[in-house]
Amino acid sequence: xxxxxxVEAGRAGSVRWVPIVxxxxxxxxxxxxxxxxxxxxxxxxxxIVLVQGPNGAGKSTLxxxxxxxxxxxxxxxxxxxxDLRVHRAAVRRSVGLLGHDTALYDDLSVVxxxxxxxxxxxxxxxxxGPAIERLGLPSRLHDVAVxxxxxxxxxxxxxxxxxxxxxxxxxxxEPHAGLDQGGRDLVDxxxxxxxxxxxxxMLASHELDRTVDLATRHITVAGGTVTSDSPxxxxxxxxxxx
Amino acid sequence: MLADIRLVAAKxxxxxxxxxxxxxxxxxxxxxxxxxxxxxxxANRPVLETATSGLFWVxxxxxxxxxxxxxxxxETSDGARRALxxxxxxxxxVFVGKLIAVAVQLLLVELVLVAGVVVLYDARIESWGLLVxxxxxxxxxxxxxxxxxxxxxxxxxxxxxxxxxxxxxxLAPVLIGATRAFDDALGSVAVDGWAWLGLLAGFxxxxxxxxxxxxxxxxxET
Numbered sequence: 001x002x003x004x005x006x007v008e009a010g011r012a013g014s015v016r017w018v019p020i021v022x023x024x025x026x027x028x029x030x031x032x033x034x035x036x037x038x039x040x041x042x043x044x045x046x047x048i049v050l051v052q053g054p055n056g057a058g059k060s061t062l063x064x065x066x067x068x069x070x071x072x073x074x075x076x077x078x079x080x081x082x083d084l085r086v087h088r089a090a091v092r093r094s095v096g097l098l099g100h101d102t103a104l105y106d107d108l109s110v111v112x113x114x115x116x117x118x119x120x121x122x123x124x125x126x127x128x129g130p131a132i133e134r135l136g137l138p139s140r141l142h143d144v145a146v147x148x149x150x151x152x153x154x155x156x157x158x159x160x161x162x163x164x165x166x167x168x169x170x171x172x173x174e175p176h177a178g179l180d181q182g183g184r185d186l187v188d189x190x191x192x193x194x195x196x197x198x199x200x201x202m203l204a205s206h207e208l209d210r211t212v213d214l215a216t217r218h219i220t221v222a223g224g225t226v227t228s229d230s231p232x233x234x235x236x237x238x239x240x241x242x
Numbered sequence: 243m244l245a246d247i248r249l250v251a252a253k254x255x256x257x258x259x260x261x262x263x264x265x266x267x268x269x270x271x272x273x274x275x276x277x278x279x280x281x282x283x284x285a286n287r288p289v290l291e292t293a294t295s296g297l298f299w300v301x302x303x304x305x306x307x308x309x310x311x312x313x314x315x316x317e318t319s320d321g322a323r324r325a326l327x328x329x330x331x332x333x334x335x336v337f338v339g340k341l342i343a344v345a346v347q348l349l350l351v352e353l354v355l356v357a358g359v360v361v362l363y364d365a366r367i368e369s370w371g372l373l374v375x376x377x378x379x380x381x382x383x384x385x386x387x388x389x390x391x392x393x394x395x396x397x398x399x400x401x402x403x404x405x406x407x408x409x410x411x412x413l414a415p416v417l418i419g420a421t422r423a424f425d426d427a428l429g430s431v432a433v434d435g436w437a438w439l440g441l442l443a444g445f446x447x448x449x450x451x452x453x454x455x456x457x458x459x460x461x462x463e464t
Contacts, residue, residue, distance in 0.1 A: 067328060093330040101321025105253070107260040119249050120329040145260070161325075 019078070020045055020169055020200040021066055026075035027224075028065050035061035037224035038075065043202065043217075046195050048234050050215035051204040058224040059204035060099070063171040066202060068092040080168060093121070096167030098175055102158035106147030110137060110157050113146055117161045131163040136186060151178040159190065170194050172203040176210060188214050192234070246331050250339025255346060257316055264347050268308055272351050275301045276358045292431070294363045295424035298355055299417050302384070305351050306413070307406045309344050310388035314405075318396050323461065333458035337389055341453070345385040352377050368429035372436065376427060379442045380420040386449035387412050393460035415445050 021043040028036040035058050043049050051059045064070050066079050068091035077084035079091045104113050114128045132142065135156045141149065146157060155178045162170065170191070176184045184207075191201050191214060205211045212218065215232035258264050279297045283290040317323040326336055356373070359365040367373055391409050395401040419442040426435025 069324060069327065089330065092328045095328065097324075097328055099321060099324070101324070103321045103325035105257055105316065105322060106320070107257040108253070112256070116249065116253055117325065117329060120246070120326065120331050122330070 018045060019043065020047075020080060021202070022076070022078040023065075023072075024076040026065070026077045027073045028061060028070045029073050030061060034073075035224055036065060036072075039221075039225050041219065041226055043200060045200055046198060047217055048191055048195050048201045048203070048215045048232070050208075050211045050218045050232060051202055051221055052206070052208065052211075052218060053204075053221040053227075057221045059221050060173050061224075062221060063097065063099075063173050063202060063204055066091075066169065067095045067097045067171050069097075094167060095169045095171055096162035096165045097171045097173075098158055098162050099173045100177075102146075102154045103161070104146045104154060104157055107145055109143045109145055110149075110160075111142045113157060114160055114164055118164050121165050123165055127164045127166070128160075131160040134163055134190070135160040136182065152180055152183055155179055156183060156186075159187065163190065168199055170199055170201040170203075172201065172205075174205055174207075175203055176205065176207050184210060243332055243335050246335035247339045247342070250331070250336050251342040251346075254313060254316060254340055254343030258312070258343065258347060263312060264309075264350065268305055268347070269351055269354050271308070272301050272305050272355055273358060275304060276355060276362060280362050290363055291365070294359050294365050294430060295421045295428060296417075297363075298359055298424060299380070299420045301355060302348065302352060302380075302420075303410060303413055303417060306344075306348055306384045306388055307409055309347050309351075309385075310392045310409065311402060311405060313340050313344050313389065314392035314396050314401065323396065327461055333461050334454040336461065337393075337453050337457035338450075340392075341382070341385045341389045341450070344388060345381045348381045348385060349377060352381065365428050365430075367427060369427045369435070372423060372439065373427035376420055376423040376435070376439055376442065379439060379446055380416050380423075383416050383442060383446035383449050384413055386446065386453045387416075390449070390453040390456060390460070393457060396460075416442060419445065 019042045021041060023039050023041045025038045025040060026036055027034055027038055039062065051062060053059050061070065065072065065077065065084070068079065068084060068088035071088065072084050080094050082090045084091065108116065110132065111128065114131065115125055118125050118128055137153070137156055137160065141153065146154060149157065175187045179187065188210065191203065194201055203211065213233040216234045218230050218232045219226050220228040276297065280290065283293060317326065360367070388409055391405060391412065395404045395408065398404050419438045422433050422438040423435040423442065425431035426433050
């Protein structure tokens with residue numbers, strides 16, 4: 001079993017470890033293909049886990065599984081304390097997934113898109129303004145249809161939609177893709193801040209030069225299993241824990 | 243649930259309003275079909291008068307296929323379908339919201355088509371109540387079946403061609419029932435239109451209930 005290094009203080013003051021993600025021998029199929037072939041992984045609170053590996057290794061599938069979008073075919077899988085075999089819907093509300101798609105509606109403006117996703121996610125609409133500001137989207141773009149934005153601007157709006165949700169578990173698939181230098185720095189800051197605010201982050205990335213020092217832990221996925229697990233250079237939110 | 247329905251329906255309608263596809267493409271397309279039917283049958287005026295109801299509803303079926311394609315594309319083009327699942331929106335609410343948006347667009351087109359058959363085919367409306375009721379009830383059935391099938395084929399590579407192949411046969415009972423009810427409303431054939439309307443209502447209820455139950459499974463990724 002691949003294990004985490006994080007601990008969390010229990011209510012009574014005792015130290016106990018609460019996994020945010022716990023996968024044991026999990027197999028997940030894409031059609032008939034076993035994209036995850038018996039994966040073992042535990043991720044603790046406030047960790048920033050870099051998921052690396054070659055194309056087709058199962059990184060995106062792992063994130064989708066953790067988001068509650070895929071049903072484990074076999075093995076034990078728990079995310080945020082919910083069994084993924086039966087309570088995937090409960091997991092979904094508490095995670096924020098940034099995939100290759102931006103999940104934005106081209107004909108709606110930036111603000112309309114974010115308001116829609118805030119209301120759909122049952123979070124406060126008031127969070128939209130600060131999220132837009134946080135992502136550095138200038139006011140001239142707020143009422144522009146998303147379909148007219150550049151790829152990088154769309155990516156920022158998609159990230160803002162994740163920020164609005166204030167998820168407990170951030171699942172970011174190539175979050176730096178399509179962003180300029182400022183946008184990439186912003187992603188790094190968002191990830192660090194999320195961990196400091198108590199969230200857990202898993203990010204799949206090929207941009208190792210940026211993410212190696214950002215992550216508190218590196219795992220390598222190949223052939224649908226975790227082949228290596230090592231500590232990273234980042235501190236995540238662990239240093240906040242008393 | 244009601245809030246989610248309103249949210250999804252308003253979003254789809256706003257997108258349609260912004261894109262102007264219904265006004266600039268779908269309505270002209272429907273008008274063209276009506277005109278071409280008119281050209282094809284005008285040499286035989288009595289046949290055109292008898293066939294008006296059927297031509298009207300065949301045109302609506304074509305338009306419905308386009309509207310459902312659009313409705314499906316809204317969610318599939320950039321992964322919004324997955325995001326709806328993650329947001330925790332009730333699948334039944336997504337279904338009903340999209341059904342309402344498609345139905346509103348179809349009713350708008352039907353309004354233009356009614357004017358079209360009156361002007362182009364010289365149709366006389368003898369029962370406005372039956373005509374309006376038929377439009378509303380049949381449209382709900384069409385939109386419900388279309389929304390379910392749209393979700394069903396959303397992951398299919400050639401969904402643009404698969405959807406009409408699946409949808410049109412399933413809508414055959416609506417086509418028959420709505421045509422008979424319209425025949426009575428236009429006074430072109432002596433039938434009991436209200437009885438056919440009852441049949442349409444039954445079809446609509448079945449489609450809405452089955453759709454609400456099945457939509458969750460259809461939204462899930464495999």
